[in-house]
Amino acid sequence: MRALVPDDLALQVGDDALDNGVGAGMGVGMGAIADFFRDAYSFDDTAQDSPLLWHLSRQQPLTQALSGLFHGPAALVQLRVWVFLQLAAQGDAQLPRERIDELFHALRPEALETVLKRLRDVGLLAWDETQRSYHLPALAQRVAGLLAPLTSPAPEDDHADGGELAALLGQVVGANQLGSVDAGQVQLLQAQLARLHGEFADAIASGSEFRLREARKRYDRAAQLIDRASDAITAIIGNSHGHLLLERAARGLGQAQSRLLAMASQFNRALQQVDRQRVTLGTTGITSTDVKRWLQAAPQLHRLLDGAVAQPTQLATLAPHELLDVVEAEFERDRPQPALAEALPNAQSAPAGTLTAVALPRELGDLNALLAEWARDGGHADAARTAAEALLGPRPGATRYAQLAYKAQLMPLLGDPQAAVLPGLTGELARQPWRIEWQPQAEPLDHHQVELLSRGRLVPAEPDSPQGTEEVKNG
The missing domain is CATH 1.20.58 (Methane Monooxygenase Hydroxylase; Chain G, domain 1)
Structure with missing residues (x-):
């Protein structure tokens, strides 16, 4: 840092007077920054929309301290920042004036006194009359935290x-x-x-x-x-x-x-x-990247052109006929071949085919036969049958779990008006004069594959009900 000359001190005194005048004119509070807006309402609306402005308007002591610390020529700013950070780095709570003079013994007394006065004026240094020493207030600690990046070396x-x-x-x-x-x-x-x-x-x-x-x-x-x-x-x-x-x-x-x-x-x-586009120059092992690096590091690139274009390239011979022959051969080779006309295929008779339908499981037919037999034996109101009898069939021991589950899924089709109009075994099951009534209980079964079965019963359909009348008509 260069020495502080008397002209710098005079400028420093002028800066102090300017700062004092500005601080007295702007006042304290939000009015200082609000004076730059069109009116008070504009400032209030902007502060509500921008939390940053709202927070800055309430940091008046901090902004005044930073303004006083960094106001003036660059040399004076460096001197103030150095003295301030040096004082903030001391581990003592109290800093007697003798200790400060010892720390900055290389500075001229008038220069040190000017810097200390500026730090006192902006609130970064306080004098304790009872202890007869200086100390750093809380505001100085905040400013030192903000200036902490200046203490580390400048990055490359x-x-x-x-x-x-x-x-x-x-x-x-x-x-x-x-x-x-x-x-x-x-x-x-x-x-x-x-x-x-x-x-x-x-x-x-x-x-x-x-x-x-x-x-x-x-x-x-x-x-x-x-x-x-x-x-x-x-x-x-x-x-x-x-x-x-x-x-x-x-x-x-x-x-x-x-x-x-x-x-x-x-x-x-x-x-x-980029690696795919790299070119190797012959068998030398030199790549285009190496050439670029050499050109970037080579001084005075214009010297490389000296004598390079002294003898321009000229055609020694010119054979127009041979060139035309080569061009015609290239055109003939690249010309697409026209598509050949193909005759339509001869008429052929359609092969004989058969229309087959998917066969339904025989359990559906067995269930229809069992329900029809029960209806012939006596389909009155007292002739209710249990769901287990219908699902297990006439031979319960031979009934497997898959057959019982399939029949249980068919039970909701009984009395279904939409399924009753279908042909085949599905429609026949829907037209059976039985209705299923399930109950929310399960009953145990003496069966080798099924232990529990939902309790239910099959009751004869009412012939005079609308559903039964529709089924009779459909039948």
């Missing part, structure tokens, strides 16, 4: 994106661990991820091998940082329910993270395409 160009992303991830993850994460921090991280996604997408669309490989290195660093903070990002998304702004920002952060991590396959495809 290759790691600039990783440094920015690491700083944002550190703020969000740290705030989440303390339970103080807000939507603004999450939105800043989302914006950084979206910016990186756009830059990587442009690199993929460019098709440049060198740009692709450079972007892939940056992408790997960013993906590694995101992978380390994946659990914290998942926790933020899961714990944001109930906070509208934080939930919206967390949802956007999750989408930006997914889009960025999904670009790995796009990079792989683009690099594979």
Whole structure:
């Protein structure tokens, strides 16, 4: 840092006067920033729609401290920031003036006094009269936290994106661990991820091998940082329910993270395409990529053209007839052959065929025969039969489970008016003069395959009912 000359001190005094005048004119509270809006209603409406503006309008001491710290030439700003961060890094609660003079013994006394006065005026340094020493108030701790990135070395160009992303991830993850994460921090991280996604997408669309490989290195660093903070990002998304702004920002952060991590396959495809387009020059092992790198590193490329076009290429001979013969042969070879006419096939007689119908299981016919026999024996109201008798048939011991289940599925067809008009065994079953009445109980059976069966009975149909009349007509 260069030495502070008297002209700088004079300018510093002028800056103090300017700051004091501005601070006195703007006043304290929301009126300072509200003066830049058309009217008070415009400011109120904008503050309601923008939580960021609403929070900034209530950070008057912090903004005044930052303004006083960074106002003026760059050399004075560097001097103030250095003195302030050096004082904030001390582990003592009280800083006597002798201790401060010892820390900054290389500075001229008037320069140190000017900087200390500015820090006192903006509230970043307080003098305790009883202890006869300085101390840093709570506002100074907040400002020191904001200026913490200045204490780390400046990142190189290759790691600039990783440094920015690491700083944002550190703020969000740290705030989440303390339970103080807000939507603004999450939105800043989302914006950084979206910016990186756009830059990587442009690199993929460019098709440049060198740009692709450079972007892939940056992408790997960013993906590694995101992978380390994946659990914290998942926790933020899961714990944001109930906070509208934080939930919206967390949802956007999750989408930006997914889009960025999904670009790995796009990079792989683009690099594979570049590898397929790489050309090897003969048997030398030199590829087109090596030539590009050499051309990029070669100084004064225009010197390579010296004498290269001194003798332009000329045709030694010209044989028009031979060229025409070659062209005609190529045309004849590539000309498509015309399709040959094909005669229609001769008439043929249709083969003889048979129309077959799917045979129904014989259990349906057996059930029809059993119900018809019961109707002939006496189909009056007292001649009710149990469902087990109908399902097991005349030979219960020979009845298998599949046959019993199939007959149970046929029982709802009894008395069905739609099935009664069908021909065949299905319609015959629907026209049987019986109705099934199931009960919500199960009865045990003495059977080798069926242990329980729903209790039910078959009752004769009422001939004078509308359903029975329809069945008689259909019959």
